[in-house]
Amino acid sequence: MELSKRQEEIIEIVKENGPITGENIAEKLSLTRATLRPDLAILTMSGFLDARPRVGYFYTGKTGFELLSEKIKKYKVAEFLQIPIVVKEDVSVYDAISTMFLEDVGTLFVLNEKGCLSGVLSRKDLLRASIGQQDLNSVAVHIIMTRMPNITVCRKDDSLIDVAQNLINKQIDGMPVVKDDEKGLTVVGRVTKTTITRVFVELASAKIV
Numbered sequence: 221m222e223l224s225k226r227q228e229e230i231i232e233i234v235k236e237n238g239p240i241t242g243e244n245i246a247e248k249l250s251l252t253r254a255t256l257r258p259d260l261a262i263l264t265m266s267g268f269l270d271a272r273p274r275v276g277y278f279y280t281g282k283t284g285f286e287l288l289s290e291k292i293k294k295y296k297v298a299e300f301l302q303i304p305i306v307v308k309e310d311v312s313v314y315d316a317i318s319t320m321f322l323e324d325v326g327t328l329f330v331l332n333e334k335g336c337l338s339g340v341l342s343r344k345d346l347l348r349a350s351i352g353q354q355d356l357n358s359v360a361v362h363i364i365m366t367r368m369p370n371i372t373v374c375r376k377d378d379s380l381i382d383v384a385q386n387l388i389n390k391q392i393d394g395m396p397v398v399k400d401d402e403k404g405l406t407v408v409g410r411v412t413k414t415t416i417t418r419v420f421v422e423l424a425s426a427k428i429v
């Protein structure tokens with residue numbers, strides 16, 4: 221995050237004089253306490269300064285990069301997941317391709333007769349099945365999908381950075397967000413490389429905190 225000139229000055233004052241009260245910081249800058257209040261709030265919220273009642277402000281010693289990395293590690297899947305697009309096991313490869321285009325996604329999740337996760341279909345799975353195949357209507361997706369238990373999944377509580385690392389490790393484009401229940405895994409969302417890219421861009425434009 222970009223700090224204003226005054227915020228930089230406040231950090232320098234606290235670095236040298238901390239712990240120091242808001243009143244004393246204001247004095248050193250020849251400003252009123254009220255004028256400084258928003259700056260002090262920003263600096264404590266973003267983690268540059270810490271405040272102790274009746275003691276004052278002190279410098280945490282953390283750099284902007286350290287604070288940013290702490291912030292990223294706190295992001296949970298729950299805050300960023302996207303809507304999952306699912307098909308049933310007996311749907312044809314032809315219909316799965318249509319669904320992929322209509323829904324504008326790169327990965328489909330396949331559900332069994334109980335409505336639980338049983339497979340994953342990527343673009344390349346469908347392309348592979350299409351090569352040399354005469355009648356795509358006669359092949360069901362359960363024949364060509366990657367199936368349980370070989371599916372990489374994540375849960376709402378997982379941290380987004382772990383999911384991103386897993387997408388890289390497993391060389392996949394996305395994974396289902398699941399909830400465990402007695403029948404199996406229910407699909408409640410999806411996280412893809414696009415999700416991670418979006419978060420990256422939003423971070424740079426400071427749309428998320």
Ligand code: ADP
Nearest residue numbers: 340342343344366370371372391392393394395
């Ligand atoms: P693409 O097929 O476009 O390269 P991916 O890289 O996502 O797309 O998929 C590569 C392979 O990994 C495919 O065979 C796909 O079925 C499988 N796959 C995709 N997502 C997962 C997942 N979450 N868990 C296990 N396998 C997956």
